[in-house]
Amino acid sequence: MRKDYSLPAAQVPVHQPATVSAAERALLKDEIRDRLAALDAVLVAHYYVDGDIQDLAQETGGCVADSLEMARFGRDHPASTLVVAGVRFMGETAKILSPDKRVLMPTLSAECSLDIGCPPDEFEAFTQAHPERTVVVYANTSVRVKALADWVVTSSVGLRIIESLAARGEPILWAPDKHLGAYIQRATGADMLLWSGACVVHEEFKFQALKDLMAVYPDAAVLAHPESPAAVLDIADRVGSTSQIIQASRELPHDTFIVATDRGIFHQLRKHSPDKRFIEAPTAGDGATCRSCAHCPWMAMNELRTLAESLQREDSEVLVAPALGAKAMAPLKRMLDFPPP
Numbered sequence: 001m002r003k004d005y006s007l008p009a010a011q012v013p014v015h016q017p018a019t020v021s022a023a024e025r026a027l028l029k030d031e032i033r034d035r036l037a038a039l040d041a042v043l044v045a046h047y048y049v050d051g052d053i054q055d056l057a058q059e060t061g062g063c064v065a066d067s068l069e070m071a072r073f074g075r076d077h078p079a080s081t082l083v084v085a086g087v088r089f090m091g092e093t094a095k096i097l098s099p100d101k102r103v104l105m106p107t108l109s110a111e112c113s114l115d116i117g118c119p120p121d122e123f124e125a126f127t128q129a130h131p132e133r134t135v136v137v138y139a140n141t142s143v144r145v146k147a148l149a150d151w152v153v154t155s156s157v158g159l160r161i162i163e164s165l166a167a168r169g170e171p172i173l174w175a176p177d178k179h180l181g182a183y184i185q186r187a188t189g190a191d192m193l194l195w196s197g198a199c200v201v202h203e204e205f206k207f208q209a210l211k212d213l214m215a216v217y218p219d220a221a222v223l224a225h226p227e228s229p230a231a232v233l234d235i236a237d238r239v240g241s242t243s244q245i246i247q248a249s250r251e252l253p254h255d256t257f258i259v260a261t262d263r264g265i266f267h268q269l270r271k272h273s274p275d276k277r278f279i280e281a282p283t284a285g286d287g288a289t290c291r292s293c294a295h296c297p298w299m300a301m302n303e304l305r306t307l308a309e310s311l312q313r314e315d316s317e318v319l320v321a322p323a324l325g326a327k328a329m330a331p332l333k334r335m336l337d338f339p340p341p
């Protein structure tokens with residue numbers, strides 16, 4: 001049996017965001033606005049980060065998006081500096097796609113359990129053991145792992161890309177998320193050999209506790225991210241990426257939704273549909289460890305004060321060796337060039 005690359009609870013940091021008064025939040029937001037203008041910078045934020053940072057990104061001409069759209073937006077925006085509020089692989093992706101721009105982050109300590117759970121040397125050995133397979137990796141990986149891939153995909157396009165590879169008869173080597181990989185395998189019937197990493201947030205959602213919650217809210221629709229376990233996905237009304245979850249919440253006629261993804265997304269869900277009710281899918285129940293309690297500890301490191309201070313110091317710059325970045329660019333570009341549905 002292959003090694004399990006899920007992170008044990010002891011390796012997951014505990015991050016408790018600081019409590020900030022309304023007055024201080026307003027001051028910090030003004031300070032960040034001023035620094036963005038002074039640095040010719042645009043703020044690109046993920047749906048899982050602090051709601052104030054999401055609002056700032058939208059108010060200052062940046063964007064709040066999933067990792068695919070963050071990458072596209074940063075590449076196409078004319079600002080000379082990109083400020084990426086998210087986790088490190090997102091900053092690295094921005095730098096790969098825009099090598100001539102400066103990429104800053106609130107902190108370089110914001111990692112991802114999938115990225116950590118895919119060490120490049122071990123992954124390279126895995127690819128060398130299966131040279132006949134097309135290597136497809138999730139965006140939640142290091143630059144070195146991306147540079148070993150034929151394709152990089154995000155959860156919003158992964159299924160369609162693998163469907164097209166399977167239609168050409170290509171056997172696939174997939175990494176790192178085992179739940180997303182298994183979901184795509186079931187949906188497409190593709191021949192996929194899976195790495196065994198996991199997201200510490202989504203892996204916590206519990207089937208039985210979710211069934212119990214559905215019995216309490218029988219009219220609710222369940223929306224789930226495909227990094228969740230198969231038993232949870234099997235009973236969801238819609239499975240999709242963060243942007244697809246937001247889209248489903250707007251399109252479906254339901255008034256109540258149970259949502260199995262990081263709770264940072266509730267900020268946009270409630271902004272888009274203020275009259276609808278959104279409930280967190282449970283992470284308690286049998287086998288619960290609550291390594292994250294449905295909020296990514298690394299995404300939580302993106303705090304207003306951290307962002308303001310890092311923009312003053314300009315010291316959290318993402319650097320990617322140019323030759324390695326150029327190698328990682330090719331599989332990323334294939335994804336960005338893949339035709340829309």
Ligand code: SF4
Nearest residue numbers: 112113199200201296
């Ligand atoms: S939510 Fe999961 S996949 Fe996303 S950055 Fe955190 S650990 Fe990684």
